[in-house]
Amino acid sequence: MTPSLEYFKLKHHAQSARFYVLMLINVAFLITKTSAQCDFQINGIVEDAETQLPVAYAMVEIKALQLATVADSTGQYTLHGLCNGQVIITCSRIGFITEEVEISIPSDSLIRHKITFDPTFFSSVDIESSKYRKEAGTGISILDKENLLSTKGLSLSDQLENVPGVYGLKTGTGISKPVIHGLHSSRVLIYNNGIRHEGQQWGSEHAPEIDPNLADQISIAYGAAGLRYGHDVIGGVILVEPAEIRRIPGITAELNTSGISNGRGGMFSGEVQANFKKLKSLGFMLQGTFQQNGNIQTPHQYLDNTGNRGLNYATGINFNKSRFGLHFFYSIYNADIGIYSGSHTGNLTDLQHIIEGTNLPSTTNFSYHIGRPKQHILHELHKVRFHYVTGINSKLEILYARQYNLREEYDKHIPRNDSIAGLNNPELKLEITTHSGDVSWLIRRGSRHTFQTGARGVYQANTYEGRFVIPNYERFSYGAFVLYEWQNKYTKIESSARYDINDLMIYRVINQSITNKKHGTANFAFASTLDHKINNIVQVGISTGRTWRAMQANELYSNGLHHGAASFEKGDSTLQQEISWNLLGSLRLTTKRLRAELNPYFQFINEFTYLLPQTPPILTIRGAFPVFVYTQKDAILKGTDAMLNVKLPFEMEARLNASILRAKNAKDKTFISQMPGDRYQVSFIKHFSNLKKLTKPKIVVGGTYVNKQWRVADNNDYLPPPNAYVLMQAEISTGIQIKKSTLHISLSANNLLNETYRDYMNRFRYFSDEAGRNFTLRITYQIENNR
Amino acid sequence: MMKKHHHQSALLILIFFFLTSISACHKDDESPETPQETPNEEEVITTCKLVFTDVSGTTIDTIAVYRDPDGDGGNAPVQFDTIHLHASTTYTTEIILLNETVSPADSISNEVLEESQDHLFCFHVVDANVSITRTDSDGTFEIGLQSEWITTTASTGTVTVTLKHQPGIKDGTCDPGDTDVEIQFPMVIVE
Numbered sequence: 001m002t003p004s005l006e007y008f009k010l011k012h013h014a015q016s017a018r019f020y021v022l023m024l025i026n027v028a029f030l031i032t033k034t035s036a037q038c039d040f041q042i043n044g045i046v047e048d049a050e051t052q053l054p055v056a057y058a059m060v061e062i063k064a065l066q067l068a069t070v071a072d073s074t075g076q077y078t079l080h081g082l083c084n085g086q087v088i089i090t091c092s093r094i095g096f097i098t099e100e101v102e103i104s105i106p107s108d109s110l111i112r113h114k115i116t117f118d119p120t121f122f123s124s125v126d127i128e129s130s131k132y133r134k135e136a137g138t139g140i141s142i143l144d145k146e147n148l149l150s151t152k153g154l155s156l157s158d159q160l161e162n163v164p165g166v167y168g169l170k171t172g173t174g175i176s177k178p179v180i181h182g183l184h185s186s187r188v189l190i191y192n193n194g195i196r197h198e199g200q201q202w203g204s205e206h207a208p209e210i211d212p213n214l215a216d217q218i219s220i221a222y223g224a225a226g227l228r229y230g231h232d233v234i235g236g237v238i239l240v241e242p243a244e245i246r247r248i249p250g251i252t253a254e255l256n257t258s259g260i261s262n263g264r265g266g267m268f269s270g271e272v273q274a275n276f277k278k279l280k281s282l283g284f285m286l287q288g289t290f291q292q293n294g295n296i297q298t299p300h301q302y303l304d305n306t307g308n309r310g311l312n313y314a315t316g317i318n319f320n321k322s323r324f325g326l327h328f329f330y331s332i333y334n335a336d337i338g339i340y341s342g343s344h345t346g347n348l349t350d351l352q353h354i355i356e357g358t359n360l361p362s363t364t365n366f367s368y369h370i371g372r373p374k375q376h377i378l379h380e381l382h383k384v385r386f387h388y389v390t391g392i393n394s395k396l397e398i399l400y401a402r403q404y405n406l407r408e409e410y411d412k413h414i415p416r417n418d419s420i421a422g423l424n425n426p427e428l429k430l431e432i433t434t435h436s437g438d439v440s441w442l443i444r445r446g447s448r449h450t451f452q453t454g455a456r457g458v459y460q461a462n463t464y465e466g467r468f469v470i471p472n473y474e475r476f477s478y479g480a481f482v483l484y485e486w487q488n489k490y491t492k493i494e495s496s497a498r499y500d501i502n503d504l505m506i507y508r509v510i511n512q513s514i515t516n517k518k519h520g521t522a523n524f525a526f527a528s529t530l531d532h533k534i535n536n537i538v539q540v541g542i543s544t545g546r547t548w549r550a551m552q553a554n555e556l557y558s559n560g561l562h563h564g565a566a567s568f569e570k571g572d573s574t575l576q577q578e579i580s581w582n583l584l585g586s587l588r589l590t591t592k593r594l595r596a597e598l599n600p601y602f603q604f605i606n607e608f609t610y611l612l613p614q615t616p617p618i619l620t621i622r623g624a625f626p627v628f629v630y631t632q633k634d635a636i637l638k639g640t641d642a643m644l645n646v647k648l649p650f651e652m653e654a655r656l657n658a659s660i661l662r663a664k665n666a667k668d669k670t671f672i673s674q675m676p677g678d679r680y681q682v683s684f685i686k687h688f689s690n691l692k693k694l695t696k697p698k699i700v701v702g703g704t705y706v707n708k709q710w711r712v713a714d715n716n717d718y719l720p721p722p723n724a725y726v727l728m729q730a731e732i733s734t735g736i737q738i739k740k741s742t743l744h745i746s747l748s749a750n751n752l753l754n755e756t757y758r759d760y761m762n763r764f765r766y767f768s769d770e771a772g773r774n775f776t777l778r779i780t781y782q783i784e785n786n787r
Numbered sequence: 788m789m790k791k792h793h794h795q796s797a798l799l800i801l802i803f804f805f806l807t808s809i810s811a812c813h814k815d816d817e818s819p820e821t822p823q824e825t826p827n828e829e830e831v832i833t834t835c836k837l838v839f840t841d842v843s844g845t846t847i848d849t850i851a852v853y854r855d856p857d858g859d860g861g862n863a864p865v866q867f868d869t870i871h872l873h874a875s876t877t878y879t880t881e882i883i884l885l886n887e888t889v890s891p892a893d894s895i896s897n898e899v900l901e902e903s904q905d906h907l908f909c910f911h912v913v914d915a916n917v918s919i920t921r922t923d924s925d926g927t928f929e930i931g932l933q934s935e936w937i938t939t940t941a942s943t944g945t946v947t948v949t950l951k952h953q954p955g956i957k958d959g960t961c962d963p964g965d966t967d968v969e970i971q972f973p974m975v976i977v978e
Binding site for chain 2: 272274276279284286315316317328330332344345346347349350353378380382404406412413415416417418420431432433461462463464465471472473474505507508509512514516559560561568570618619620621622623
C-alpha cells in the first residue's frame, strides 16, 4: 500500500507544482502585460472528436483575458490582440463537453480543438421525448416521485385516484382500472416504460398488468393532448416512467415496504441501479416486488376470498456511447387475484336474493387463501431500444417490443366431473401476444423549434380456450405521425397529426368450418395545444383535437353470460369506428400564497359505443337473463377539473380538488350510465421545519366527498346508484437523512371513520360494501453511492 | 483489492440476472387461425327432461323437455314443452340433465347424483293443482332427482324446476347456493 500512497503524494505535488508555476506565469504575465508585445493572433478549428468533422458556431474563449469569439459555419475562428505567454482556451458548444487547451503564444500553427459529444445532453432529450414533458401544462398532469411516495403499495389505478379528472372503475376490492373524464378500457392508453401496454384492456374487470413500483414518474395526458402516443387517445394516456438507468459510476438502491391493516397485507419492493467505473458506458438495473394481502374487511364483515398475491420482476441494461445508445429491458408481472365469492351468481334470481339481502354468503374469517373464483394474470415484456445521434440537434430512435399477456379466469365452482375437476383448469384462458416496432426521428432547431416524425407497426394475436368471450383474432396496425413544437419564453405551441390503419382479422368456427372476417379501419387524427403565459401570475392554455378508435373484438363479437353481472352481453359486427372531438381549456394562477387551476373540457364522440339493454330477455336453462347489446350513439361529455392550493399562516396549507362530469346522448339528451359521480376533495397540511435529521415532516388531514350519481339512464340497472358518501383520511410523514441515505416513513389512515358505503363505479356494488378503515405504514429507503 | 472484487461479483450477478431473464419467454401455444371447435364451457347443461310414470299404470307415461343444444345464448331453445298430466293421478318423476354439446351426450344428472351432498332440486308450483315431494336422499337431505307428483283437479299453471348448487352449505332448504338450472315449465292438468 505504501508505494501507491507515495505515488499519490508525488502526483499531488506535481499537480501543485504545475499550479504554482502557472500562477507564477500568470502573475508574471500580468506584470509584464503592459510591456509585452500584444498584437499576436491565433487561428483554430473546432472538430468533432469522433467524426473529425468541423463543428459550427462553437464558443471560443480566453476567460483570463475576457476575450471571446464564435467559430464560423466551417468551425474556424481567429482571435486577435493576444500577448505572448501561456493562455487557456475554452471551447464550448451545446451538446458537447466543454474542453480547455493550454497554448503558448505566439503560435503559428492551426489549433485543432477536438470536442466530444456530451451523452448527458442527449439523455435530457431522451427523457423529454419519453416522459412527454417535464412540467405539467394544458392537458397534462404529473405525479412525481414525491407524490408517489404516499401511495406506494397501491395498484396503478388506485395511485391515480387523487389526480383531478381521474377515477377508478372497480371490480370488488382487488381490481381497479383508471377512468379519465368518464372514459376507460380501450379509450385510455397506458404506456409502460415507453411501450404501449397491450393486455386484455377491453374488459372492465381487467386491471392494468403493471407494477407501479417501477415508476419514477406518472404523467397523464387528457384526450387529444396525448396524440403522439396513439390515434385512440379518446380518454387520454397514462405514462408510467421508470427512472433512467444511471450513467455515472456508482450504485443507487431503493427499498420500499408497506404494510396494511385491512387485509393484513405487506409489500416489499427493491430496486438497484449500478454503473461501474471501468465500464462507464454500461448501466444495469434490477427491480422486484412481492405483495400479499388477505381478506378485506368492510365495517361489518370480512369479504370471503378477497386476498391477492403478486410477484413482479424487471431488469434492464443500458449501453451508451457518445453517439448511440442501446437499451434492453425485461419485465414480468404475475398476479393471483381472489374475487369475492358472494359476487358469483347463477342467475337473476340469485342476484335478486343477494340484492334483497336474503342470500348473503355465510360470514367468513380472515384468510390469505385465494380460492375460486379468481384470476391468474401474467404479463411479460421484452424491449430493445436503439438511438443514434444523427446530428448536433437530431436523434433517431428505433424501438422493438414483444409483449405476452395471459389471463386465466377460474369460476366459483369446479366441474362436477371429478376427472375434469382434478385438472383444475381455468374456465377461460385468454392469451395475447404483441410485437411492436417504432421508429422516430427528433430534430431541434435552436431553442424554439422541435420537429418529430415517426412510424409504428404492430402485430397482435389473440387466442382463447374454454368459455367463449371474444373470438380469436389477429390485428395488424400501421401508423405514421408528425409533431411540431414551437416555443419562446411565453408561448408554446404543439401540433401533431397522424394517420393509422387498423386491420382486425377475426377467426371463428361456424358450422364446423373456420370462417374469417376482416374489419379494416383507417383514419387520420390531429391535435394542437397552445400554452401562453400572460404574466408571472396568469397562464392560459387550450388543447383540441380529433381522435378515433377502431372497434374491439368484444364490441363486435362478444356473446356470453357475465356471471358477476348476471347479464348477457352481445356484440354487433356492423359497428363502425368511434370518432372523438375534444376541447380542453386551462387557466392557471400562481402567486406566492396561492396556486389555482381550472380545466374545463368538452368532448363530442361520434358513434360512442356502449351497452344498451334490450328486450326480450334471453332464455337459458338457468332462467331468463337481461340482454345488453353494444350500440352506438353520439355522446357529449363535458366537465371541469379544478384545483386550489392556498398557503396559510403557521406553515399550513389547504388543498381543494374538484372533478365534475356530465355525460349525455347528443340527440335525446338522456344520461349515459356508468359515469363517475362528482368528487370533491379537501385536505389541510401542517408542515414542520426540519428538525435535526428529520426532513419535511408533515401532517395531512383530509376528506373526500363523492356525490350520488343520480344522472343515469332510466331502467337499465338492478339497483339505483348508491348514496353520496364522505370519507376521512389522515397521514403523518417525515424524511430522515442518514449520511448518504434517505429514509421516508409515513403512517396513513383511509376511511378513518370506518364509514359503510358503496361506490357507483364499483361493479360489485350489488354484492358488498366498500372496505372499512385501513392503516398503512410505508417505509422507503434510498441510498446513493457515487464513485 | 477487496473492493475491486465486490465490483466484479456485483457486475457478474447483474449480467447473470439480465441474461437469464431476457432468455425467459412465455409463449402462446395456440394459433389464432385455428380457433377451438366448439366454444365449450365445461359441463354445459343443454337439456332437462322430466320423465313421468303413472304409478297405477292407467295413463300413458309422459315426458316434458327443455332443450337448448347450443347452450346459453346463440339460438333460442329448440324444444320447450308444456307438462301435460292427468288429474287425480300419482306420478313418479325422474329428472335427466344432459350436455348435448358433446357427442355422445354427457349425462349431467349422473354427476349430480355422485355429488348429491352438494345439490338440491326445488319445485315451485303456481296455479296448478299438484303437490310435489322429493323421494330420494343423499343420506341426510333430499336430492330431487326422483320425486312424486300427485295431481288433484284439472287446472293450468306453471312449475319452476330449480337445481341449486350448494357445495358444503346444503341444509335441505332452497335458499343457499347458486342456481344451475331454473326452468319455468307451463303445466296443464286435464281430467
